Amino acid sequence: MSLESVLTLSAGLFAIGLFGVLTKRNLIAVLMCIELMFNAINVAAVGISRYIAPSMFRIAGSDLNSEQVDLILSGHVISIFSIAISAAEVSMALAIIILIYRTKNTVDISDINKMSG
Amino acid sequence: MDVADLIYIGSEIIVAVTATLTLLMGIFSGRYIIVKIVSLLGILSGLIYAVGLWFVSTSYVFYNTIHANQLSVFFKILVLVTLLLVITGSYDYSKYFGKLRVEYLSLMMYSSVGMMLLPASNDFITAYISLELIALPLVAVIAMTKEEYSIEASLKFLIFSAISSAFLLYGIVLLYGFSGSTNFEVIAHILSNTNLDSNISIVLIAILFILGGVGFKVGIVPFYMWIPDVYEGAPTPVVAFLSIASKSVGFALLIKVFLIAYEFADWTFTISIIAALTMIVGNAGALLQDNTKRLLGYSGIAHAGYILIGIACFSQIGTSTGQVAVIFYLLTYAFTNIAAFYSLMNISLSTNSYSIQSYSGAFFNNKFASIVLMISFLSLIGLPPTSGFLGKLYLFNAAIKSELIWLVLFGVINSVFSAYYYLKVIKTLFDSDIEIIKYQTSRSYSLNIVLICALLGVLILGVYPDPFLRLLETSLSS
Amino acid sequence: MNLTDIFFIIFSLIAFSSALLVVFIQDLFKSALMLVVTFISVGGIFFLLNAEFLGVIQILIYAGGIAIIIIFGVLMTKDMATANTSNIFMFINGQICLLFFVLLSYFLINEEWFLLDLVNSSYAEQAKNLFSNTTDHLATLLLKNWVIAFEFSSVLLLAVIIGSLAIVKDKNE
């Protein structure tokens, strides 16, 4: 288990999610794939956070106080916020999907292209 | 954290509290006008607070996540002025929101909280949260008229925003992986002090990923594709807000990102190419439109291209000239666009149709709005004495100082060709060959007040811009 | 190869294959279940990466919350649940995404990362201490360094609640 393998996993999940977002016709499936993309990013953030040297060390190159070492966990903070925001996005998206389902009786994304040009 | 740091985010707090209060009042009070006045007062007090904040000295607060300087205060003021005008003018439009008009007020305010926070943020995590805080409430507001087109616009906005914010976040993570930090200044410091030979590609990829997330907000090639659709479908006040406030703070972040990025490489050529492409795509796209909101969407893309010219000259002459040009352009563009969108809205308040044909002969029914529309379009073309001319002059001046003459020539030629589609609309206003559609003559005083304010802004900035420029220069030099 | 490596391989294989299944299964309900499996295995990876708090959050919020909401959404539109087809771009999307994955992972593997040194660096002791108990330190970071982001994400969540209610509500009621 190394940084490279974690990042490869993250790239894979991201690509799969991206593929799904671009490909699935059912809106809920698109939504699930967006979640996959954000999960992939979380994996990368946590992995990097686990394996990367703190920034202050590169600037100072010597002793660090404990607050500066704590910043190693910045990646975790990114993931926490990303989880919160993707939860928010899901609820918003589901609301719109239900609205679309009620008004147009479809959840097929290819039916939703009235505006173009 | 010092509690005194809270004064630097005072106007955000005021507006967020007002938004919540508005919502509560909407539940308990039946009178919309009272709710509206309370929210306007809240925004106004936030604005006054922000103006006061201008005189507070620069500092880094909240553990370097917020950089409170005059530039960020300037954007706060810009956002709040826009919000004030947008909400004041949308009193008569809000009938299209039905019972949801209180939620509309509240969500617009929440979104503007994000917009105020974004230019002040000094850290990618805070910036990301602000970006999402801008986008997600707007998703709801766009869908709020519950018409087929607005729902579609909302969905497209959400999905496009989700994809680009995923890439943005990936970029942030990669940049964090390279530097070990999310703080703008730490990253810039590391970039300027490290031998980048072995790391050149990660920084390149990370910065271009981030450019995508920000470019989505401002609408540059190739991230512009949502703009025409969403502008066409969304409610007009929201479009005005999107095209001004959201775009302006997007540029604020873009300036910050490129101040970092120029530490790493010279981006002039790349940005110039993107600027040229954006201009040509925007103007060419607008030529064929017959919906004015869609047309203004494409025109907004073209204007993003002009503004990018200013960013292209960041490295060569020191950044100050380019920044002043960009920010002054944003200021002029704000008033011009308010005038454009709201005069269109004024004319078609009763029909709610924005196709160019529906404006034929509008001059005879609504003289004032038509004149405002004409002046704002002349400003979009970039003619003196409107502010659009001086804005372009500043951008081109900055570019010429950076020896980007070809780009200037390209921009000037583009602005000439753009006159074609703007004049097409102006011409229609005076059309009387076709049978005139009888508009319901609705006099909306609040809308006219907003139009007068925007018109004054367009003309004053075009004729006597000196005080504003002085303010901008001092705020950038501090 | 130690135990961590083996677990990592297992978890990432599960995550990877279930993610593929999410995309390729035709039945939307089953694909939502596969999504839960992916979330749980990603949570497992978080535990392996010394991020126990995030692992718990992942399983609680993603597998427990978001996935449930999604399944709820699937049930609400249940007559559409089986119509989970792909659009006509599928092959070109597939090629581009595959290319994207290959290039990105090639680049991520060959990049020279500036790695944490837990053996003989000046901060080694503090870092080991940090990874032994990340939750405490994370709490400090969230409520101290990123307190603004934390507070404003709560504003965001409030706005989203109002927004989604407003979307679902009928405007004339």
Place this chain on the structure above:
Amino acid sequence: MFEIELIISLIFVTPLIVALINSLFITLSDNTNVKIGSYLSIMGIFISFILSIYIFSLAYGDDHYKINASFEWFSIGNLPVLFGYYVDFVSASMLLVVTSVSLLVQIYSLGYMKGDKGLVRYFTYLSLFTSSMLGVVLSINILQMYFFWELVGVCSYLLIGFWFDRNSARNAAKKAFLITRIGDVGFLFAILLIFSNGLSFLDKGLNPLIIQDILLMTGDLSTTIIFLVSIGLIAGAVGKSAQFPLHTWLPDAMEGPTPVSALIHAATMVAAGVFLLVRFFDFISASSTSLLIIAVIGCTTSLLGASIALVMNDIKKVLAYSTISQLGYMFMAIGIGAPAIAMFHLVTHAFFKALLFLGAGNVSHAVHSFEMEKMGNLKDKMPVTYYTFLLGSLSLVGIFPLAGFWSKDEIINTAYQGTNLASTIVLFGSLIGIVMTAFYTFRMVFLTFNHRIQPKVNATIEESPKSMLFPVAILSVLAVIIGFLINPPIDLPFLEKHWFLHYQHHKVIDINLAIALVSTLLAGLGITAAWIFYKNRNITDRLFASINMSQVLHKKWYFDYLYEIVIVKQIFYRFITRITQIFDDVIINHPSDFVGYFAKNLGRPVSLFQNGSVQFYGLVLTIFYALVVTLGVLLLYVIS
């Protein structure tokens, strides 16, 4: 000096204030036919006129008269942009021309526009136009000049499209606006180029925006820069002054009310291009190539315009092409290095052409048409109009001793004295031009007024009201004497010999009797030819029909066709919008067409590109990001 500054400000500000007050009338009152607005406007321009006379009297008698007055407008970086006035002899005389013609035209409009619904709007536009034209004349600063230059363009747009309920008027307004904008690109580019050399100006303590400072710097700039800037300025002047190849807007601009054509499209705005070149003459003349270009443009335009005017049947169109041709004369004068003579011709032309336009206005007021076919034998019905029109025509043709003679003769004389290529071109061009001018002018006079050519009698035709005849009469007096007065060949008791040219430091050449004789003879030849041709119309018509040239002329040398059909529709529309058209129209709206398109052109089954939904947008994004990652990997590969 304070009073002088105040007076100059008043000249420019009075019409502006009047325009603002009038626009308030329009917004406040639903009845836009308020008489008081028009009187107010005339009062305003009258004040400007009186003050201009005062300023001119100061400038007269002092050949180094200069007034600088400015304050800081805004600044670009550390470069102050000044807003202010610069008055010398040239601008003082322009002030007088603009205000006097504007005054007479506004008085004339009282009668001509009587009863029009938008009377106050009309006078508002006229005041605004006058104010901005004065702004161009007075500008100290090139940016300020550009500012008013565009404002003049906007006013012209509004006035051409004044009767906006006519489709043709709206189209003409749009065309005028767009075509002059093409020239303005050149002007703006010249300004920006001067900016870009701002540092060398600042080193010398000069300001790169002040016109006089630019002239002072001429020696220190590289020849390439001077040439490029000159080309930009020439482009601006070509657009505004309707010179070849941007001349096509002016004839269409005749859709505006006739007094507007007299003021804007004959006397003042179109002269702005000439004024610009005169202002920058010291700069432009540093590059002899630019002067040659100006001379060639002027010569081409003058012959082109005159040739089209030969066959036009609309009286205003004849006058419009005549204006184009006469502006060509002014360009030729600049091209041979005699800006003072260009100014001289500008002044005389302003008066006699305004006279001709107002005369045409009288005629059309009576017969309700501009078609010369519908006129004829108006001499008896409208004697005052006839004689004034005749005087104007003789002046235009250049018959001794009318105004046109003096200025045109100076051009020919100077060209005759010159030795370079430009002079030769100009000499021949102007001599040929005289014949054509005489021909088309008298063709117009005969067709309109002469009973032997078109013996139609329409009983209802009456002479115009006094308010329309009064300005015409004054202009006709001016058209007779102005040439002699402002450049007398002999010393008069109250005027020095050649004072107008003298004050502009022009080397005065005495009148050459041989040249004068030749030009008069040529003019006579043209008039005779017109008489003979139109006395026997049937033969003439057959003759014209037999040679295809007439067709070419009727189609205005196909310039409109070239611009509208070929350039705008074919190249611009087809080519540039094709890209987005394919994208939006074919991919998104007509998937099958797109398949066919690719199948035909590339033979590749890309049927997958069908959907234009948000997922397609996402695909574009993904392709962009994939390219970014590819770039990153390539960089990694290159480095390692």
